[in-house]
Amino acid sequence: MSLRKLMFSAAALVILALGGSLAVSSWSGTAPPVAQADLDPPIETERVVPQSDAQVQLSFAPVVRAVSPSVVNVYATRIEQQAASPFANDPFFSRFFGDRYFQTRPRESQSLGSGVIVEGSGVILTNSHVINGATDIRIALNDGREFAVDLVVEDQQTDLAVLRVREPGSVTFPAxxxxxxxxxEVGDLVLAIGNPFGVGQTVTSGIVSALARTGVEASDYEFFIQTDAAINPGNSGGALVDLSGHLVGINTAIYSQSGGSVGIGFAIPANMARLVADAGVTGGEIVRPWFGAKLQAVTPDIASSLGMAAPHGAMITEVAPAGPAERAGFQSGDVILSVDGMPVDDPSAFNFRLATRPLGSQAELVRQRGNSQDTVSFAVEAAPRPIDGAIASISGDTRFAGVTVRQLDAALSEAKGLPYDAAGVIVTAIEPNSPAQAMGLRVDDVILSLNGTETRDASSFSDLASQRVQTWQIILQRGGRVSRAIVSG
Structure with missing residues (x-):
């Protein structure tokens, strides 16, 4: 089975028990019968027929009527480079005919997803992977009207994006x-709304199958709602709503072997989606809390050594010097069990819980240290901003022209998976078609030294990279490996 990230709309099958319990047919397999004496006494329920027309006609229609105008189709257009010849990647033909015979040409492609209107002025929430790399984005309302939109926020850490209608005119959009x-809770009825397979707006129903699912996709905040409401390609970015017509999640992925729904769909919880949507509404950036410590899951062996009944919680493995966690008194070996009364089963759950707490507030963290537990009041704060001079952009007549770097600090090192004491500068941006790009530099490269001189901060890197020399000796770290290269000046 493979997990496929899809752009889609929703649908599923739900069973309603009206005024009584559901009858379950007997299984005709070959397992030996179980004696009635071995079972708990059956729960007696009275089976009754519906007593009124209202009970006979129970329907999701009122919820759908209220919610469907807020769900839109998202059309993203991309310009991709496509090889003009099918032999373009064949080394035999490239060797004899040269690359000039195998030039690429631009090709326009379109993708379809869904979105949810979250503000009446025309702010739409969707998935990042729906619009990633798009050169033109449009939305279509359920009544057929279309609008051009601009990308306001793209947050790949949560796979969410915020769009804004470019020229709304006098239109007030249904948010x-x-x-x-x-x-x-597991078992709650939910509806999924979107545009599966491009057939048009579709509604499916199901239940919440599980909460706090992790390992679904490679995002920084894995904490998904699982549902059996049918979700298919084209449904990404669509709405998962409760029976009050309120948004509980943004549909984002399915688990499938064929690519179609098999009753295992995932949605980003509304509490996380709201943070990204608020940033889009206000036009500000997304600023998240920083804990200042690295975490790992609690294994059965660790749980046994701490006297825990079951392996759960997030265990601190390293604490950032002078960071929020250290100031709150946390240390390596502590296990965080809950945040504001919400249980923490693993590091992903802790990251989600902390990320949804407002900056400036106090969070109550239950901690286990050794065989004892206590509650720590933690000040929720953002990571420190880069100090003056921590960022440098190189221009002019140099091989490094077009690169932007930032010197490493504890928060940035943690975000990039580096040790807290990591030294050097990290590449944060590279201009297209620049000398830096032609040289082979990549975003997230950590440049350790140039021509034998350590680049411990942005200022020293800028001074060195702006020089004119015949040869550059570069030592950098890429993907956890240290590489050395010599390039002409």
Whole structure:
């Protein structure tokens, strides 16, 4: 089975028990029968027929009527480079005919997804992978009207993006209301709305199958709602709503072997989606809390050594010097069990819980140290901003022209998976078709030294990289490996 990230709309099958319990047919397999005496006494329920027309006609239609105008189709157009010849990647033909015979040509491609209107002025929430790399984005309302939109926020850490209608005119758009996704329980009825397979807006129903799912996709905040409501290609960015018509999640992925729905769909919880949507509404950037420590899951062996009944929680393995966690008294070996009363089963759950707490607030963290537990009041704060001079952009007549670097600090090192004491500068941006790009530099390269001189900060890197020399000896770290290269000046 493979997990496929898809752009889609939703659909599924739900069973309603009206005024009674569901009858379950007997299984005709070959397992030996179980004696009635071995079973708990059956729960007696009275089976009754519906007593009124209203009970006979129970329907999701009122919810759908209220919510469907807030769900839109998202059309993203991309310009991609396509090889003009099918032999372009064949080394035999490239060797004899040269690359000039195998030039690429631009090709326009379109993708389809869904989105949710979250603000009446025309702010739409969708998935980042729906619009990633798009050169033109349009939305279509359920009544057929189309609008051009601009990308306001793209947050790949959560796979969410915010769009804004470019010229709304006098139109007031029907915005959806957010629910508190922390109040969801397994078994709650939900509806998924979107545009599967491009057939048009579609509604499917199901239940919440599980909460706090991790390992779904490679995002920094894995904490998904799982549902059996049918979700298919084209449904990404669509709405998962409760029976009050409130948004509980943004549909984002399915688990499937064929690419179609098999009843295992995932949605980003509304409490995380709301943070990204708020940034899009206000036009500000997304600023998240920083804990200042690295975490790992609690294994059965660790749980046994700490006297825990079951392996759960997030264990601190390293603490950033002078960071928020250290100031709050945390140290390596501590296990965080809950945040504001919400249980923490693993590091992903802790990251989600902390990320959804407002900056400047106090969070109550239950900690286990050794065989004892206590509660720590933690000040929720953002990572420190880069100090003056921590960022340098290189221009002029140099091989490094077009590169932007930032010197490493504890928060940035943690975000990039580096040790807290990592030294050097990290590449944060490279201009297209620049000398730096032609030289082979990549975003997230950590440049350690130039011509034998350490680049411990942005200032020293800028001074060195702006020089004119015949040869550059570069030592950099890429993907956890240190490489050395010599290039002409």
């Amino acid at each position: 959806i209301t957010f629910a508190d996704s922390d109040q969801l």
